[in-house]
Amino acid sequence: MNHSISELALTGSPQLYRHSFEIFGLKPQFELDKSQLTERFHQLMHAVHPDRHAGASDAERRQAMQWASRVNQAYRELLKPLLRAKLLCEIAAAAPVDLLKTAMPASFLMQQMQWREDLEAIAEHVDRLNELDVLESRLKQTEQELAAQFAQISLAFDKPDGRERATLAADLLRQWMFIEKFLDDIEQQRMQWLEVLPS
Amino acid sequence: MALLQISEPGESPDPHQLKRAVGIDLGTTHSLIATVRSGIAQCLSDHDGEVLLPSAVQYHKDFTVSLGRKVIERRSIDPLNCLLSFKRWMGRGHKDVDRSASPYRFIERDGLVTIETAAGPKTAVEMSAEVLRALALRAQESLGGELDGAVITVPAYFDDAQRQATKDAATLAGIKVLRLLNEPTAAAIAYGLDQGEEGLFLVYDLGGGTFDVSLLRFSRGVFEVLSTGGDSALGGDDFDARIVQAWLSDAGLSMDTLEPSQRHQWLMLAKQAKEQLTEQEAVSLEGPAGIQYLDRSRFESITKSLLDKTLVVLRRALRDASVDPGELSAAILVGGATRMPQIRRAIESLLECPVYSHLNPDEVVAIGAALQANLLLGQRSASDDWLLLDVIPLSLGIETMGGLIEKIIPRNTTIPVSRAQEFTTFKDGQTAMSLHVVQGERELVTDCRSLARFELRGLPPLSAGAARIRVNFQVDADGLLSVSAQELSSGVHASTVVKPSYGLGDEEITRMLRDGVDHANLDMQLRALKEQQVEADRMLLAVEAALEADATLLSAEEQHAIRCAMDRLRSLAAQSDHHAIRHAIHALSHQTDNFASLRMNRAVSQALSGRRVDELAS
Numbered sequence: 001m002n003h004s005i006s007e008l009a010l011t012g013s014p015q016l017y018r019h020s021f022e023i024f025g026l027k028p029q030f031e032l033d034k035s036q037l038t039e040r041f042h043q044l045m046h047a048v049h050p051d052r053h054a055g056a057s058d059a060e061r062r063q064a065m066q067w068a069s070r071v072n073q074a075y076r077e078l079l080k081p082l083l084r085a086k087l088l089c090e091i092a093a094a095a096p097v098d099l100l101k102t103a104m105p106a107s108f109l110m111q112q113m114q115w116r117e118d119l120e121a122i123a124e125h126v127d128r129l130n131e132l133d134v135l136e137s138r139l140k141q142t143e144q145e146l147a148a149q150f151a152q153i154s155l156a157f158d159k160p161d162g163r164e165r166a167t168l169a170a171d172l173l174r175q176w177m178f179i180e181k182f183l184d185d186i187e188q189q190r191m192q193w194l195e196v197l198p199s
Numbered sequence: 200m201a202l203l204q205i206s207e208p209g210e211s212p213d214p215h216q217l218k219r220a221v222g223i224d225l226g227t228t229h230s231l232i233a234t235v236r237s238g239i240a241q242c243l244s245d246h247d248g249e250v251l252l253p254s255a256v257q258y259h260k261d262f263t264v265s266l267g268r269k270v271i272e273r274r275s276i277d278p279l280n281c282l283l284s285f286k287r288w289m290g291r292g293h294k295d296v297d298r299s300a301s302p303y304r305f306i307e308r309d310g311l312v313t314i315e316t317a318a319g320p321k322t323a324v325e326m327s328a329e330v331l332r333a334l335a336l337r338a339q340e341s342l343g344g345e346l347d348g349a350v351i352t353v354p355a356y357f358d359d360a361q362r363q364a365t366k367d368a369a370t371l372a373g374i375k376v377l378r379l380l381n382e383p384t385a386a387a388i389a390y391g392l393d394q395g396e397e398g399l400f401l402v403y404d405l406g407g408g409t410f411d412v413s414l415l416r417f418s419r420g421v422f423e424v425l426s427t428g429g430d431s432a433l434g435g436d437d438f439d440a441r442i443v444q445a446w447l448s449d450a451g452l453s454m455d456t457l458e459p460s461q462r463h464q465w466l467m468l469a470k471q472a473k474e475q476l477t478e479q480e481a482v483s484l485e486g487p488a489g490i491q492y493l494d495r496s497r498f499e500s501i502t503k504s505l506l507d508k509t510l511v512v513l514r515r516a517l518r519d520a521s522v523d524p525g526e527l528s529a530a531i532l533v534g535g536a537t538r539m540p541q542i543r544r545a546i547e548s549l550l551e552c553p554v555y556s557h558l559n560p561d562e563v564v565a566i567g568a569a570l571q572a573n574l575l576l577g578q579r580s581a582s583d584d585w586l587l588l589d590v591i592p593l594s595l596g597i598e599t600m601g602g603l604i605e606k607i608i609p610r611n612t613t614i615p616v617s618r619a620q621e622f623t624t625f626k627d628g629q630t631a632m633s634l635h636v637v638q639g640e641r642e643l644v645t646d647c648r649s650l651a652r653f654e655l656r657g658l659p660p661l662s663a664g665a666a667r668i669r670v671n672f673q674v675d676a677d678g679l680l681s682v683s684a685q686e687l688s689s690g691v692h693a694s695t696v697v698k699p700s701y702g703l704g705d706e707e708i709t710r711m712l713r714d715g716v717d718h719a720n721l722d723m724q725l726r727a728l729k730e731q732q733v734e735a736d737r738m739l740l741a742v743e744a745a746l747e748a749d750a751t752l753l754s755a756e757e758q759h760a761i762r763c764a765m766d767r768l769r770s771l772a773a774q775s776d777h778h779a780i781r782h783a784i785h786a787l788s789h790q791t792d793n794f795a796s797l798r799m800n801r802a803v804s805q806a807l808s809g810r811r812v813d814e815l816a817s
Contacts, residue, residue, distance in 0.1 A: 013796040015803070025807040040807065042421050046586055047806035048799065050615060050676040054377055054575040057741040058788040059795035065675055067799055069617035076613075191518060195511060 020074035030151045041075045085150050092157035092166035099177040146176045218347040218576040221338045222568025227286040227408030229253045232334040233569035240566045243341045256326045257281045258316035266333050278302045278459035280317045287408050288312035288323035290360030292701045302459025328371035348377040350572040354409040355381035356429030356592050358638045359650050359680050360701045377575045379677040383413035385567030386533040391417045398528030405536040408434035412516045420585040426520035426611045427592045428512045435536030441501045442469035450488050477538045499541045524550045532556040598635035602644045619671045628660040649700040659689040731780040735772035752797045764790040
């Protein structure tokens with residue numbers, strides 16, 4: 001089977017299709033006040049959650065479910081830096097960004113291989129959990145550098161050549177995406193070693 | 200004048216209009232029902248003053264049913280028809296259940312766990328419905344009339360099939376379900392509202408047959424579940440079984456050689472020993488094979504692996520939420536099994552935070568459910584307003600090539616949630632495709648729970664790879680999944696044929712309903728009519744309130760069209776054709792779609808303009 005994920009699939013009010021910054025009434029930018037975001041999330045949920053419309057008509061309850069689903073998704077998209085960055089690229093480029101495309105600079109591919117080897121080597125180490133923390137913090141540092149680079153580039157997204165900049169920035173996001181997935185693998189590995197892996 | 204449903208003043212001005220809202224904790228060992236009276240949530244007791252109804256059902260040859268304590272007393276006389284701990288079979292397949300540990304006559308029917316009884320084959324859904332019916336009756340007597348709605352609790356770790364089975368049981372019992380609520384979340388609501396304390400809380404809920412852990416943040420009137428974990432087949436019952444095993448091996452006996460009635464006796468004795476060890480250092484009890492002795496240290500050592508299993512789940516829930524134990528404000532103990540002293544000790548030493556257990560651990564879940572039921576029926580004051588944001592406990596995915604799973608909605612995602620995935624055809628002219636939906640964390644289909652198989656039919660015949668079929672997964676606020684599909688290039692809605700892997704189809708529910716009412720000498724048609732009339736009333740009231748508040752959002756023509764649909768429904772509801780009423784409800788619902796959308800859009804922009812809706816109302 002061949003398929004791709006599209007995060008947003010809702011029918012109903014056109015308002016639901018506005019991008020996530022608009023849903024939250026926020027200016028599209030990478031810098032974000034997390035406590036303000038959470039506050040707005042709660043305000044929106046107070047208005048749209050199905051529990052707030054339990055006694056309403058069927059049509060309104062259906063609307064409530066669609067809205068609450070959309071607000072949840074938008075909150076997640078704005079909260080996670082990589083998803084937020086992807087959305088900013090998409091707004092600036094006015095086109096979807098595919099983070100799973102594998103085209104990456106050769107130097108980054110080399111780095112990837114090195115990390116993979118490091119992870120394998122750690123499994124044999126006596127203090128493997130500690131070594132895992134060290135590898136994780138190295139990756140997190142790289143992730144932060146990529147985020148900072150992106151933040152800088154994204155400041156110029158509203159310039160006349162914003163569209164081209166956004167397309168270039170998408171390459172950065174693919175590297176970032178790789179790191180995110182690798183961090184997930186590390187967490188999975190850690191849960192396995194701590195013997196708390198879900199069954 | 201109220202602007203929105205949600206800004207209706209909390210306290211009803213006319214006490215006669217108070218709605219009868221209840222919370223029901225449908226437990227493995229016992230069940231109970233609670234309600235809110237004069238602002239205070241309390242459990243309702245039966246004629247003997249007992250709050251706990253043992254979840255035990257006895258089926259008789261004449262199709263009558265006994266419930267509760269007397270069933271427990273009779274189970275050594277009639278072990279095959281006295282059914283206990285059936286919650287463990289909810290939404291489970293015949294093959295999933297360890298039949299060797301139960302005395303019952305299991306039969307396989309549509310793959311579901313089914314027991315042959317004196318009154319014929321019965322499923323856990325039907326048994327649960329009996330318990331729910333008895334509790335609802337208790338509440339009706341106590342509150343003086345029919346119930347307007349119930350919140351029923353389920354273990355947080357229940358999968359989709361188990362939740363659906365619970366909802367089916369309520370349908371069979373004729374109870375209107377306002378919401379399925381996760382048990383630990385219900386407990387957190389009861390504690391949160393009791394203490395008014397904000398912060399991060401961990402709920403450790405060990406019941407008779409299920410175990411849950413949930414992490415929640417409570418701040419400014421919002422209960423937000425951050426992560427949840429559990430084991431829907433681990434509970435206090437397993438501790439009893441360990442004691443029996445130990446005693447039997449002392450005596451050179453084994454479980455397999457015992458008669459069903461003897462098994463019951465041993466298990467009862469073990470339960471008694473476990474309960475007494477909460478207060479005492481050691482117990483001696485007269486059993487089927489003489490005096491049985493057990494002290495705390497042996498009890499703790501033979502059950503240590505069970506306790507350890509719960510701690511693994513607990514640590515995972517902390518990791519999933521990226522929370523360090525040091526950040527916790529308190530841990531909350533829920534469920535009768537948390538009375539075992541070693542559990543409290545383990546939690547205290549692992550989490551190093553205050554441990555709360557001052558609300559009755561048997562009652563606290565029902566209390567929380569009653570509070571939410573009250574809220575959902577719109578009976579609240581401005582000072583007592585809160586919102587609950589819960590999560591889905593297990594990842595949802597679909598089978599891909601090679602028996603692997605592609606996750607569509609990961610565990611601990613806040614609900615309701617909607618995600619879509621696109622598929623294409625792999626053969627020229629293909630007009631159908633099938634999808635297998637599973638739930639679980641493992642990578643292989645065989646290690647996960649099969650939820651349903653969907654067949655999409657009526658796709659336009661296109662060349663391979665040209666069709667774009669968008670399959671939408673919607674999980675509602677009860678944690679229940681629904682799937683819809685559409686072919687995007689042609690706009691054709693593929694019809695979905697759903698075959699639940701371990702659940703009842705609509706037809707079976709209808710048949711069970713019919714069977715049930717036949718025996719109660721009630722008319723099925725009458726019941727259907729009454730249900731539709733209640734629904735019509737509810738709908739008319741809701742639309743009327745919406746029009747009263749926001750008619751200005753509509754043009755005169757739109758208003759007229761809605762009024763016409765209402766008049767039509769009103770006149771049909773006064774007659775006796777329940778099909779016609781249902782159609783009219785549907786028509787009115789369709790007619791109000793746009794209005795609902797306009798109202799919701801306005802609610803959203805008001806929410807963000809910083810003005811709280813309840814401020815606007817006053």
